[in-house]
Amino acid sequence: EVQLVQSxxxxxxxxxxLKISCKGSGYSFTSYWIxxxxxxxxxxxxxxxxxxxxxxxxxxSPSFQGQVTISADKSISTxxxxxxxxxxxxxxxxxxxxxxxxxxxxxxxxxxxxxSS
Amino acid sequence: DxxxxxxxxxxxxxxxxxxxITCRASQVISTYLNWYQQKPGKAxxxxxxxxxxxxxxxxxxxSGSGSGTDFTLTISSLQPEDFATYYCQQSDGxxxxxxxxxxxxxx
Numbered sequence: 714e715v716q717l718v719q720s721x722x723x724x725x726x727x728x729x730x731l732k733i734s735c736k737g738s739g740y741s742f743t744s745y746w747i748x749x750x751x752x753x754x755x756x757x758x759x760x761x762x763x764x765x766x767x768x769x770x771x772x773x774s775p776s777f778q779g780q781v782t783i784s785a786d787k788s789i790s791t792x793x794x795x796x797x798x799x800x801x802x803x804x805x806x807x808x809x810x811x812x813x814x815x816x817x818x819x820x821x822x823x824x825x826x827x828x829s830s
Numbered sequence: 831d832x833x834x835x836x837x838x839x840x841x842x843x844x845x846x847x848x849x850x851i852t853c854r855a856s857q858v859i860s861t862y863l864n865w866y867q868q869k870p871g872k873a874x875x876x877x878x879x880x881x882x883x884x885x886x887x888x889x890x891x892x893s894g895s896g897s898g899t900d901f902t903l904t905i906s907s908l909q910p911e912d913f914a915t916y917y918c919q920q921s922d923g924x925x926x927x928x929x930x931x932x933x934x935x936x937x
Binding site for chain 2: 750757758759760762772774775776808810814815816817818820821822823
């Protein structure tokens with residue numbers, strides 16, 4: 714079964730760092746782009762960026778460039794999304810998703826990140 | 831960024847109804863348009879890609895049409911499991927952008 718499994722929910726304080734993960738299985742992880750999508754509470758979907766695990770080619774939305782870092786470790790079929798210094802406004806559900814062509818066809822279950830003092 | 835405008839933002843319908851949701855792009859995107867369904871507390875699910883191609887495993891009551899700037903998602907006969915929020919997404923420009931969503935509720 715093709716699936717993406719994300720790391721568990723996190724509760725952090727403002728200023729802390731965080732790295733969440735997305736592990737792929739059931740397909741060739743290095744052959745498909747993996748994207749990250751943010752959904753703030755009660756709001757819509759926002760595309761953050763994308764990485765090709767085969768060569769770590771990474772693209773960011775201008776809205777998220779410099780705010781997060783996307784990376785991947787192809788040896789363990791895992792993509793990552795990380796923050797150096799969290800803000801309360803980073804509180805959201807974060808999804809990873811596979812992108813074979815121009816659509817996001819397989820989604821992880823989501824990781825809820827809560828940033829609160 | 832390409833702006834995607836969905837309408838309506840919400841609608842009420844009954845089981846068996848034919849439902850249509852529209853999505854308009856701020857510039858021409860050919861057929862680089864996808865539709866997703868999201869149920870509460872769940873990840874989105876791809877329904878339609880490239881404007882009119884049905885994703886594997888998605889019921890045939892879902893269909894998509896359009897090209898250029900105007901697109902439509904149609905549910906031919908609404909079923910109880912279809913009550914959800916639907917999002918369009920353009921994948922022509924970078925970054926890909928989503929519409930604001932259409933919530934389909936039970937009448």
